[in-house]
Amino acid sequence: xxxxxxxxxxxxxxxxxxxxxxxxxxxxxxxxxxxxxxxxxxxxxxxxxxxxxxxxxxxxxxxxxxxxxxxxxxxxxxxxxxxxxxxxxxxxxxxxxxxxxxxxxxxxxxxxxxxxxxxxxxxxxxxxxxxxxxxxxxxxxxxxxxxxxxxxxxxxxxxxxxxxxxxxxxxxxxxxxxxxxxxxxxxxxxxxxxxxxxxxxxxxxxxxxxxxxxxxxxxxxxxxxxxxxxxxxxxxxxxxxxxxxxxxxxxxxxxxxxxxxxxxxx
Amino acid sequence: xxxxxxxxxxxxxxxxxxxxxxxxxxxxxxxxxxxxxxxxxxxxxxxxxxxxxxxxxxxxxxxxxxxxxxxxxxxxxxxxxxxxxxxxxxxxxxxxxxxxxxxxxxxxxxxxxxxxxxxxxxxxxxxxxxxxxxxxxxxxxxxxxxxxxxxxxxxxxxxxxxxxxxxxxxxxxxxxxxxxxxxxxxxxxxxxxxxxxxxxxxxxxxxxxxxxxxxxxxxxxxxxxxxxxxxxxxxxxxxxxxxxxxxxxxxxxxxxxxxxxxxxxxxxxxxxxxxxxxxxxxxxxxxxxxxxxxxxxxxxxxxxxxxxxxxxxxxxxxxxxxxxxxxxxxxxxxxxxxxxxxxxxxxxxxxxxxxxxxxxxxxxxxxxxxxxxxxxxxxxxxx
Numbered sequence: 001x002x003x004x005x006x007x008x009x010x011x012x013x014x015x016x017x018x019x020x021x022x023x024x025x026x027x028x029x030x031x032x033x034x035x036x037x038x039x040x041x042x043x044x045x046x047x048x049x050x051x052x053x054x055x056x057x058x059x060x061x062x063x064x065x066x067x068x069x070x071x072x073x074x075x076x077x078x079x080x081x082x083x084x085x086x087x088x089x090x091x092x093x094x095x096x097x098x099x100x101x102x103x104x105x106x107x108x109x110x111x112x113x114x115x116x117x118x119x120x121x122x123x124x125x126x127x128x129x130x131x132x133x134x135x136x137x138x139x140x141x142x143x144x145x146x147x148x149x150x151x152x153x154x155x156x157x158x159x160x161x162x163x164x165x166x167x168x169x170x171x172x173x174x175x176x177x178x179x180x181x182x183x184x185x186x187x188x189x190x191x192x193x194x195x196x197x198x199x200x201x202x203x204x205x206x207x208x209x210x211x212x213x214x215x216x217x218x219x220x221x222x223x224x225x226x227x228x229x230x231x232x233x234x235x236x237x238x239x240x241x242x243x244x245x246x247x248x249x250x251x252x253x254x255x256x257x258x259x260x261x262x263x264x265x266x
Numbered sequence: 267x268x269x270x271x272x273x274x275x276x277x278x279x280x281x282x283x284x285x286x287x288x289x290x291x292x293x294x295x296x297x298x299x300x301x302x303x304x305x306x307x308x309x310x311x312x313x314x315x316x317x318x319x320x321x322x323x324x325x326x327x328x329x330x331x332x333x334x335x336x337x338x339x340x341x342x343x344x345x346x347x348x349x350x351x352x353x354x355x356x357x358x359x360x361x362x363x364x365x366x367x368x369x370x371x372x373x374x375x376x377x378x379x380x381x382x383x384x385x386x387x388x389x390x391x392x393x394x395x396x397x398x399x400x401x402x403x404x405x406x407x408x409x410x411x412x413x414x415x416x417x418x419x420x421x422x423x424x425x426x427x428x429x430x431x432x433x434x435x436x437x438x439x440x441x442x443x444x445x446x447x448x449x450x451x452x453x454x455x456x457x458x459x460x461x462x463x464x465x466x467x468x469x470x471x472x473x474x475x476x477x478x479x480x481x482x483x484x485x486x487x488x489x490x491x492x493x494x495x496x497x498x499x500x501x502x503x504x505x506x507x508x509x510x511x512x513x514x515x516x517x518x519x520x521x522x523x524x525x526x527x528x529x530x531x532x533x534x535x536x537x538x539x540x541x542x543x544x545x546x547x548x549x550x551x552x553x554x555x556x557x558x559x560x561x562x563x564x565x566x567x568x569x570x571x572x573x574x575x576x577x578x579x580x581x582x583x584x585x586x587x588x589x590x591x592x593x594x595x596x597x598x599x600x601x602x603x604x605x606x607x608x609x610x611x612x613x614x615x616x617x618x619x620x621x622x623x624x625x626x627x628x629x630x631x632x633x634x635x636x637x638x639x640x641x642x643x644x645x646x647x648x649x
Contacts, residue, residue, distance in 0.1 A: 061555075061556065062425070062556040062557040062558075063430065063434050063542070063543070063557050064434075065280065065281060065434060065437050065438060065441070065543075065544075066281045066441070068438075072424065076424065076425065079556065084554055085554050085555075086554075106541075106555075107279050107541045108540045108541040108542070108549070108551065108555040108556075108557065109554060109555040109556075110555075111540060111541060111546075111555065112540065112551065112553065112554060112555030113553075113555075133281055134279045134280055134281060134541070134544070135279060136278060136279075136280065136281070136282045136285050137282070138277075138278060138285070139268070139277055139278065139279055141268065142268065157281070157282045158282060159281070159282040159283035159285075160283070161282075161283050161284075161285075161286045161287070161444070162282060162285070162286065163286055166282075166285065166286075170282075181281070181282065181283060184283050184441065184442055184443075184444065184445070185283075185441055185442035186438050186441055186442065
């Protein structure tokens with residue numbers, strides 16, 4: 001806690017990872033403004049009610065290089081419906097009193113007005129942190145400094161291909177938690193978890209004291225339970241976005257409830 | 267602002283997954299470029315397979331009409347009909363050296379796709395070309411050429427279904443397959459080391475041009491003029507003249523329906539700075555940082571960004587970037603056909619149109635004729 005009593009984003013993230021009472025924290029991804037602004041807020045509320053411990057809220061972008069077909073299509077639909085980063089920040093502000101919200105936002109949106117301006121807007125909307133999937137360690141200094149000033153955690157990503165030197169540097173500069181990308185590829189549901197996942201989580205753990213959350217390719221309760229036994233957090237994206245598109249908040253609540261139950265059982 | 271390869275421009279704004287592949291590629295390129303066996307093989311292919319050096323032709327009737335000497339660097343006479351083959355051959359040769367058996371590429375009009383498919387046929391490599399569905403419809407003959415050459419053409423349905431989305435689709439493929447696959451990017455864009463590597467492979471244009479003009483007129487040209495989409499033929503032409511302070515360098519972008527309409531492809535002449543396809547560079551974008559669709563009659567210039575080295579050369583004041591509208595490019599396309607018996611591609615027709623509007627009486631100019639115009643006949647005749 002800071003002197004004023006307001007927790008920083010990193011502190012709120014740490015509290016969420018410490019107090020979930022499950023095998024691992026559950027962090028669903030929702031595309032802001034998909035299928036509509038109102039429905040994505042309702043989906044976020046349903047996710048929290050069903051057991052989400054943090055929310056990763058996507059800012060739709062024109063050229064999402066890290067995303068597979070489901071999230072890409074959801075972002076394109078949101079943009080076509082006129083959703084702006086400002087709209088997503090309003091959704092963030094509505095969810096933030098109940099759950100730490102980490103914005104998933106591409107670099108060009110963060111840099112458009114300068115990273116200081118974007119970090120200040122995100123902090124004012126109650127965001128706890130940013131995940132910028134196309135901002136690797138080598139390019140991150142300016143944005144990290146802006147986030148630190150604003151009280152936001154710039155979450156770093158590690159990939160299976162990251163060299164030991166890079167894992168060490170990423171871990172040393174990480175804020176909030178470290179996002180371990182489970183596989184080489186874009187976001188999306190996969191039938192099987194990659195076999196080398198536990199090795200990846202161990203390599204990341206050796207480089208940081210922060211919680212390690214795993215994302216990409218996790219969609220089923222069984223996969224979530226397996227990952228929950230290895231890591232501190234489980235991130236589920238495309239499955240949740242698909243549910244939001246197919247059945248709105250009710251469907252999202254049902255998917256999150258099933259994933260949360262699997263993490264409690266485990 | 268952080269120092270990158272080109273002042274503040276360049277960098278690697280890509281998912282972490284790709285960083286090791288880009289580092290591997292950079293090391294491999296530096297080693298290959300210093301390896302005499304590699305450069306000798308590439309040089310031999312450029313000579314015997316591509317037909318280099320490409321001629322420098324003094325355009326007789328055009329020169330007479332403008333009251334000056336106009337020299338055309340004839341990249342249109344290369345095998346496959348454009349400068350794209352210089353880069354595609356170099357990169358596929360590098361991929362083979364790196365042990366990558368699968369090649370991916372993006373293409374807009376199809377020229378880079380055809381060049382890459384050609385190089386892959388020659389080197390017996392698997393080839394997948396990403397192409398927007400709209401471009402596949404508009405450029406059917408090039409799709410058929412690529413398939414005849416043994417490539418698989420993947421239709422890209424996202425966004426406006428044109429070049430920008432094809433690049434994004436190729437990058438997504440590479441994120442998943444970089445262990446086995448090399449991505450042959452078609453212009454001097456993308457994350458490092460691509461902009462510098464593509465420039466190095468295209469600078470043969472400028473190196474030859476400089477020597478050929480010196481031989482022809484005994485001095486350097488007053489101006490070197492080239493069209494700029496992503497900017498590979500232009501960067502290759504400009505770089506050997508960078509230190510010749512008396513040589514003016516002019517990059518001609520596509521103004522589409524007019525810069526004032528917003529429907530154009532002129533990020534250097536008009537655009538803000540931002541991140542596109544892995545590089546910090548000149549990008550057409552809105553106030554929120556969403557990348558805008560480009561507009562140009564020329565599919566090869568129809569791209570909302572330009573290479574990061576161009577953004578730097580603009581800021582440094584070394585190159586002047588101007589923009590020419592669709593109509594003027596079409597007029598220049600027709601004029602060169604009638605005056606010289608050379609049907610130019612629509613891309614260098616933009617550079618020609620700028621020259622026609624801005625002649626240099628009594629002087630000597632060199633213009634890169636980056637490709638032949640057969641692919642553009644339907645587009646022009648339909649207007």
